[in-house]
Amino acid sequence: MPAHVIADDAEAVAVAAALAEEFRAGAAERDAERRLPRAELDRLSASGLLAVTVPADHGGADVSARTLAEVFRLLGTADGSLAQIPQSHFAYVNVIRRQGTPEQQKFFFAELLAGRRLGNAQSEAGTRHVQDIRTRLSPRPDGSYVLDGVKHYSTGALFADWIPVLARAEDDALHVAYVPRDAPGLTVADDWDGMGQRTTASGTVRLDGVRVPADRVLPHHLTFRGPQLHGAVAQLLHAAIDTGIAAGALAEAAEFVRTKSRPWFESEAATAAQDPLLIQHFGELDLRVRASAALLREAAGTVDTARARLTDDTAAEASIAVAAAKVQAARTAVDVAGALFEVAGTRSALNSLNLHRHWRDARTHTLHDPTRWKVQHIGRYVLGGTRPPRHGLL
Structure with missing residues (x-):
């Protein structure tokens, strides 16, 4: 269909x-x-x-x-x-x-x-840092290529129709090879065992002499030679996921308090939802969720503005706006998902209810890349007008 x-x-x-x-x-x-x-x-x-x-x-x-x-x-x-x-x-x-x-x-x-899905095979384990890509794209006499390497955290690869593989050519320039999921020499291991985001199947992709036609290879290194929004858009989506996790956790906490929690006896409230201290706490949590959503919308609007007129300055403004949204969303997701238990009480910690999935998802997802470096780039931009670097994580 x-x-x-x-x-x-x-x-x-x-x-x-x-x-x-x-x-x-x-x-x-x-x-x-x-x-x-x-x-x-x-x-x-x-x-x-x-x-x-x-x-x-x-x-x-x-x-x-x-x-x-x-x-x-x-x-x-x-x-x-x-x-x-x-x-x-x-x-x-x-x-x-x-x-x-x-x-x-x-x-x-x-x-x-037609509904086809792209996965990913970009991150590698055991290298010096996240940008140290060692998967090789070797040319063949007929103009095609051969891929060899091992990729980790390959979210979506197990379910994909096409797996984009980040690899270096002979000159060490980064390329993306779009490889069919069933290509000979390509295997996907469902070995992801993270405490959160447990059903992303972010496993291992192995590439052993995988043949790739020339028309399935794109020069990704050219993306970063001029003003670009590749990193800003990718990070915007991460910020959106964190903002969503926080909102989902808050909504489930509120439903739990309304329907399952008992009031603390000292509050003299008829229901937990009428406890003035809980009301205050929910108000504070909602302010943080709303702030994350507002920064997300602002950052997305800045990306749209930059896309309409892409320059070094508009690209920098977009990256900084997205960085701010990402920092706020990451902190909020972890804090709100953790606060769920404080406002919902002892019963909310029952493993059978699985309310801890919100915190596990938030804590796992927010480890994707460190927010401390985003704060650094924001500070440098504010104090000295220093544009952030051009890479796919900002």
Whole structure:
């Protein structure tokens, strides 16, 4: 059955809201049983949401960054694992948009509109740092390439139709090779054992002499030679996921207090929801969630402004705005998800309820890249006007 093609921004948000409600119902059970969300991802593909950034001249909705961030925030309120899976998908759609030839764009945009999913194979373990990529893309006499390497934290690869592989060519320049999931020599191990985001299947991809045609390789290193929004968009989606996790945790805490908690005897309140100290606490938590959502919208709007007129200055402003949103969202997600137990009381800690999945998801996801460096870049920008560096994590 072909995927639906979403027409515009309003439809994208409406579809995301409906899917979030659908996915929320089974999120706790999927996490507890580590049941991988294959059926849910098929629903996501069929809905057309995975193609909403396809350019209009290729038949897509080409939604704004603000809309895309809201899509991820909504999905994050329902399931912190499920929301994470398509994050790399959209990052590598952006690589196609920026670096793909007309022929490559025509092919891959048609794949996306048909509901195909992109995974990722970028991070490596045991290297000096996250940018130390050792997977090699070796040329063959016929113009094609061979891929060799091992990738970790490959979120979405297990469910993907295409796996974008970050690799270095002979000159050490970074490229992305788009490899079919069933390519000979490519294996995906479902060995992710993180305490949170348990159903992302962020396992290991092994590449052993994988043949890649020349027309499936894109020069990603060119992305960072001029003003770019690759990192800002990728980080915006991470911020949206954290903002969603916080909102989802707060909503579940409020429902628990309304329906299951007992009032503390000293409050003399008839119900826990009428305890003035709990009311105060919920008010404070909601302020933090609202602040995260507001910074997310502001950052997304700044990305949209920069996309309309991309210069070094507009790109820098977008990266800084997204960094601020990411720092706020990460702190809020961890704190609000942890505060759930304080406001909901002893029973909320029962393992059978699995309310701790919100904190586990937040704590795990916010380790993706350190917010301390984002604060550094914000400070340098404010004090000296220093533009942030051009890389995919800012």
